[in-house]
Amino acid sequence: MGHHQLDSLDEQILKLIADNARIPFLEVARACNVSGAAIHQRIQKLTNLGILKGSQFILDPEKIGYETCAYIGLYLKDPEQFDSVAEALKKIPEVVECHFTTGQYDLFIKIYAKNNHHLLSIIHDKLQPLGLARSETIISFNEAINRQMAILDMEEKD
Amino acid sequence: MGHHQLDSLDEQILKLIADNARIPFLEVARACNVSGAAIHQRIQKLTNLGILKGSQFILDPEKIGYETCAYIGLYLKDPEQFDSVAEALKKIPEVVECHFTTGQYDLFIKIYAKNNHHLLSIIHDKLQPLGLARSETIISFNEAINRQMAILDMEEKD
């Protein structure tokens, strides 16, 4: 699971495509002073290495009807079930993140709901039945930042 | 700020492109039984409405050297400064999310760091100087889910 050695060209490519998945590879090629075929090969390589894991169009949650964003810390009745609970959470489309965490919570999740009422009904009808002992909800009323981590600098050797 | 009326074609398009930003629009057109020009126009419209907010290639954080993911709840010495603190957080590249929240915390952020030591140094050297009274860190040791919310069903009328 360690990370890989990326050379300067890989890094340039990642910086150019990370926040613009529709950029023409020829434009990347021109910016990097290499051929289009080279970019094609590198992107293939980065994909095979698992560094690139697909692409997305970013949708504005509010504009498609998801006005409530919340984090919920879950305490399980049986903490050893965290694995099967995580599986069950994958089937709840409103759950967009799920973390196994240190300390306080057994699981920590992020949810988008249509509104506060919808959030409550998700907690009641979908989360509680999974075997929660208790939960703590943090409602976000403004997502001031939401971005991908930057590609900061070269990777050190293994 | 409200959401918009999306028809069935908009919805189909969003479902096809949301998790594949590189899909050819002509392929979308074929799947929807409309012309390529129609898809082109719709995507333009969805972009103008702010429903589409750009695109990304998804990078695997671990594979580019970010092995620690954490959430941090921030208590500010002066809670009224939350706005300027949020601005300052934008300049810290390791901070990928920042929320204004109800209750407990003044701000709630998500951070990717190279390792635990790096996380500590970010908290000490970059976050504390912003005027923190206190902070609570939740370290994730496994991100079991990380996805975009699904496009579930038609939007109701305004």
Place this chain on the structure above:
DNA sequence: AATGAAACATGCTCGGA
């Protein structure tokens, strides 16, 4: 691992319905 050219496919624009 990169190149350049060729073959193929797509993106974009415009006139018209």
Place this chain on the structure above:
DNA sequence: TCCGAGCATGTTTCATT
């Protein structure tokens, strides 16, 4: 709002270095 056609542009492959 959509279609179809035309042209510019991008993608992919392959033989070569």
